[in-house]
Amino acid sequence: MTIETQIPPQIESLGELNRQMLIILDFGSQYSELIARRIRETQVYSEVLSYRTTAEQLRTLNPKGIILSGGPSSVYDEFAPKCDPEIWNLGIPVLGVCYGMQLMVQQLGGEVTRAERGEYGKASLHIDDPTDLLTNVEDGTTMWMSHGDSVNQMPEGFELLAHTDNTPCAAIAHHEKKLYGVQFHPEVVHSIGGKALIRNFVYHICDCEPTWTTAAFVEESVREIRARVGEKRVLLALSGGVDSSTLAFLLHKAIGDQLTCMFIDQGFMRKYEPERLVKLFKEEFHIDVEYVNARDRFLAQIEGITDPEEKRRRIGHEFIRVFEEESKRLGPFDYLAQGTLYPDVIESADTNVDPKSGERVAVKIKSHHNVGGLPKDLRFKLVEPLRKLFKDEVRKLGRAIGLPEEIVQRQPFPGPGLAIRILGEVTAEKLNILRDADLIVRQEINRQGFYNQLWQSFAVLLPIRSVGVMGDQRTYAYPIVLRLVKSEDGMTADWARVPYDLLETISNRIVNEVKGVNRVVYDITSKPPGTIEWE
The missing domain is CATH 3.40.50.880 (Class I glutamine amidotransferase (GATase) domain)
Known part of the structure; x- marks a missing residue:
């Protein structure tokens, strides 16, 4: 049995909800x-x-x-x-x-x-x-x-x-x-x-009626999930982001304890996030989460690797290996749940290639890899209840079914995590430096009320060192790049014109509190010509 998609990517079968x-x-x-x-x-x-x-x-x-x-x-x-x-x-x-x-x-x-x-x-x-x-x-x-x-x-x-x-x-x-x-x-x-x-x-x-509502979507999705899954078990790879967390809540509402969530800690999360995530789901949400500590495995896989695409590839492949091993240990499972969204369906579908010229009508900006790009022989059927939704609709859904605001408003975070916010080779020392710097960025952005005004706010560690003076002594340490951007959808973005006082506070705290850093710079590049992430 190979992976079976819930619905084809184009011309989906429509339920009662989609008649309008x-x-x-x-x-x-x-x-x-x-x-x-x-x-x-x-x-x-x-x-x-x-x-x-x-x-x-x-x-x-x-x-x-x-x-x-x-x-x-x-x-x-x-x-x-x-x-x-x-x-x-x-x-x-x-x-x-x-x-x-x-x-x-x-x-x-x-x-x-x-x-x-x-x-x-x-x-x-x-x-x-x-x-x-x-x-x-x-x-x-x-x-x-x-x-x-x-x-x-x-x-x-x-x-x-x-x-x-x-x-x-x-x-x-x-x-x-x-x-x-x-x-x-x-x-x-x-x-x-x-x-x-x-x-x-x-x-x-067109004489339409407003039938596409969050409440109607929840009702129909719960009905469809129950009809599809029956009494079978479902496995969900939980990342802590708004998509997988909303999916976990929706599935738990539909099938309860038939759902098992697996959180693979690859060691590239932000400070305190893995512990906070597991505690939230287990103790407050009462949703079963299997925590898998694979930090050493992932770090070993990218040791000495400096090319960003190779880092992504190795992290993705290791995720698959860990996921397969742990799913067999926890199984058997008949269904795998994925947080595929509608933009993923559109952008991943190979439907816009001209049959004569062989050229794409639209340029494919990015590829999408849910659960790290699963192998074809993985023995699951897929459940993808969010594949009809855009990101803003997922956030509305999350709120409607009780997802806490701290997760609903969570800023986008890359799958490879901090591994691609450390340019060049990733080491345990650099991860610790970046985690501490990133925590300060998040604390000050939240404290001064800017978190929900920004699309993303984070720190980047560069693979160079610069001379500084601290306590009348010469230092030779890493610089941190501060990246704060505003955007509606992530396709384009502009650097955020935040108050100088905020930038000064972040810079002072990072230089004084994070060992190994003596300089903070602010990235004022928009997208395009740059990208939001550095890798």
């Missing part, structure tokens, strides 16, 4: 996930599928509406992605966004041309028809543009809804067929009137 649904067809836009999130913020379920999804498949899914995403292509490119033209005849409302609008226009007989001037960034939207799609959208509101092509001639039956100074057809509609197109991106935060437009499409045009 919108489908986003992805043409390679960096904002496709964001469109789905904006729809869900209206309490209506949405799902991202490949642009190659056929009209017949869509008819089977019976969504209330379809949105065509933007994309990096021109409709006149040789390998430009095209949707099934029968989509226009389904009788389902369609909204084309940027490239999606241009494709709609081209396939329905209109004309798209290269604009004399591209339009990028903020633009004022001048509304010609303030009804229907643009109801309650203020004239002159700001919308975010990013396009080089423009609609030169609308297809037959379409009417102009809005324009900008550089784009004559910024929003169009065929009211009878409920086909709409916008040249801007209403899903991004820079589009001030974007949320109102999306709500108009969801509620007024």
